[in-house]
Amino acid sequence: MHDMRFAIPRQDLNREAFASSIPEFNRRSDLMKTDMGYKCRITNVVNLTDQEKLFQLRIVDPQERRIFRFKPGQFLMLELPGYGDVPISISSASSNHEFLELCIRKAGHVTSALFRTEPGMHVAIRGPFGSSFPMDEMSGNNVLLVAGGLGIAPLRAPLFWINEHRDRFHDVHLLYGAKEPSQLLFSYQFDEWKTISHIRLHTIVEHADAEWKESTGMITELFRDISIDAKHTYAIVCGPPVMFKFVCSYLDRLGIPMNRMFVSLERRMHCGMGKCCRCMVGSTFTCIDGPVFDYWSVMNLKEAI
């Protein structure tokens, strides 16, 4: 005895007409992309250390490859179907529209499974998500890049950007510290950075070995070797929280304004879209408002460091 007059018609979101009936959702592809990943082929895997690998990916669909654009400092969610997804900062040049590079440390079960993948296999990415380093704003100034350990991974995208626009910057210093010489990542690129990009590279390790000829100690000791014109300098600091706390308060004493120092925070994002709240720090989300914050904002965030 169904009376069809009172049966509410089903609205199907999978149909274009319904999705576009609301102004905010007129771009159906965007709506679907929040849950649907871009399929990528792993084109190359470089073993950096026994804990870190550099994955090179290529988005399979040419049209999707054209759409996917990111800014230095942004991250993506890398998904290995069946195993789950992890937030990874993008380590390649934002101008490179053919390939993406991700530097991944083996930390949990998803990254462990990723370490078993081989070139030719497919993974999915969602994104790009989050805030980026203000490269244009930094133009015309000196740049101080400070990286500790895996912190070099998110710094690689701004490094590429600086290389491509080298004439826009004055002095560029890269201060890079690690526990041991063998843990310095991308050492095969050091010469290129120094000679071609005219980046003043200073490296330091906590525990030197016999062949190590550079400095030994904590990263802050590298500041003795360089002179900074604090008024015209921007800084990007990436590394473990304890490191950037030290470095940033040091730079603060040197007179670099807090809103000209940028850090990249890490939390365990589940959605990347400012919904699940897993990555909230204070009243902000690392995935939407971050991961790149200026140090002034970080200082104002509760429990950020």
Place this chain on the structure above:
Amino acid sequence: MKNPVYTFEKLKFASFEFTCCEGCQLQFANREASLEAFFSLLDVRTFREISSEKHDDYDIAFVEGSISRSDEIERLLAIRRQAKTLVAFGTCACFGGVNSLKNCHSMDECIAEVYPGLPVETLPIRKISDFVKVDLSIPGCPVAKKEVERIVVSLVTGSLATLPKYPVCVECKEQLNTCLFDLGEICLGPITRAGCDAVCTTGKTPCLGCRGPADDINFPAFLELVGERGLNRSDLKEKLGFYNAFEAYPCQ
């Protein structure tokens, strides 16, 4: 091309029982809809309940039951030597289980009651982790087959095999149940590990904590709750002791 991430091998699997009802192992046969898929994940080397064949070349051993005789200790140690992964299967293996009620009496009393006049050896009940290293625990009286399926799939695929860290309340609220404390009962749900889909409380039976304590429980606050509601302290003690799962949380 063989895809190394999606190429899986069956688990060389064995199942053993000590002092228990073998009800947890019986759960292997539950959930018929996925039974075929489930057993295609396992290369069963030894499993008394389903096969008379016995092989000792297993990698993963599921151990049900608690330990109550010295020969059981020997057998358990042998299993540990062979198994790459040893799983404590069910509440008895994980905590001692309902068998532990025996520990309230002297062993002589127990023998006189159960086997009067017979030359029987018996020890106080112990959980298996008292004797061997346990790699993974699947608690429950009986275990939840859905969870067993999930963990076996995780073991086969090398993905994360964990239990929920939060208490039963989360799952109980998902079922829109009325809180049993509001119905005047003592329920161990707030301190017991979830993963059972709150099956008892959904049937209006207070939780007896067969899955053991959740991670980082606030036991003093729980005792206070029972006190404030004017509920019977000895009733609480009985419930906490029922499966011996709250040994680490003494209640005076």
Place this chain on the structure above:
Amino acid sequence: MIYKVISKAEFKRFIDALVQNNSAFGPRLVDTDSRGESVYQFQPVSSVEEIAFDYTRTASSAKHFFLPFREELSQFHFHDDDWEQNVSYEANPVVLVGLRACDISALNILDDVLLNSHFPSACYLAKRKNTFVIGMDHLPLPDCFCKSLAHHTVSTGFNLFCSDIGEKYYLSINSSKAFTYLKEFQTEEPSHEDNCLLTERRKLISRSFQTEVDVTSLPSILDIEFDSPVWEKWGAKCLNCGTCAMVCPSCYCYSVEERFNIDLKGASRNRKLYSCNLVDFAVVAGGHNFRPKNGDRLKYRYYHQHRGFAENANQQICVGCNRCGRACLAGINPKDVINDLRMEKESCMICVSQSPART
């Protein structure tokens, strides 16, 4: 919005027609607690007679009709060493009868967070668009404090809202669907007297609140009192059971899990509603827990509820229904916690030196 009045008998016939011809849910008596109070929940209903129109409150909110406790986000199918992803947003029409103003306000807040933000949630949208919401006003319970948060009335986010004006219901019709269905029933234009009765009804509701929570400048107080001992005090009571977030109409934090199907031929990506009170909410890869203490986690729930986040323009998301307060076994409720925090703040403002409680 179009306004009509309908006799109570005719209203029941209207609801019956909707309920009989759709998958419908409404408040039903499920238990009587040990103090003799009735316990209601939104449950499936197949005729109007099953609906407890005079219900006090439901123990759990109607949130899960839009944001299920567990939900599949996408599927993967494996074949020939490769995979395909499927995403589908399926939702069947549902009629929800008897939501309170605060419940509908909470849906509007969820709309803000999940739809009107940078990355809209299509799963939520599909359910929201397919749910026919009928709101009903009520006299506040002694512990309701939605008026303090201005959520005791609602003007959007529903299909139909019914105000009880004695012999009749005063209907606020907010969708063409509702208007079309009502055409089949006897309704009238509101008379001058009906309008007066509605005003009286609203005044009565507004006057009847017994609990007030001062939420002025709460966002800044929460920032300033981030290290307050108040959190430790309430944290010591908290059982970390997540009940508050489960029954809350606006808590939406979740967890994403991915699993292989048992036949290993596919996998699914699932979302599970979580609570910031649960012990592993802020655990990161490698096992570090950013909030290992009860008090820190409890604080975050209040932080989220009463300070708000950038994604919803720093608006408070608490609607003042006090479901969390009633459900909390440890007796933690927003009124006491917030008052405690304000006292802490006020004592600090009075004495120039540090508050004695801090030393």
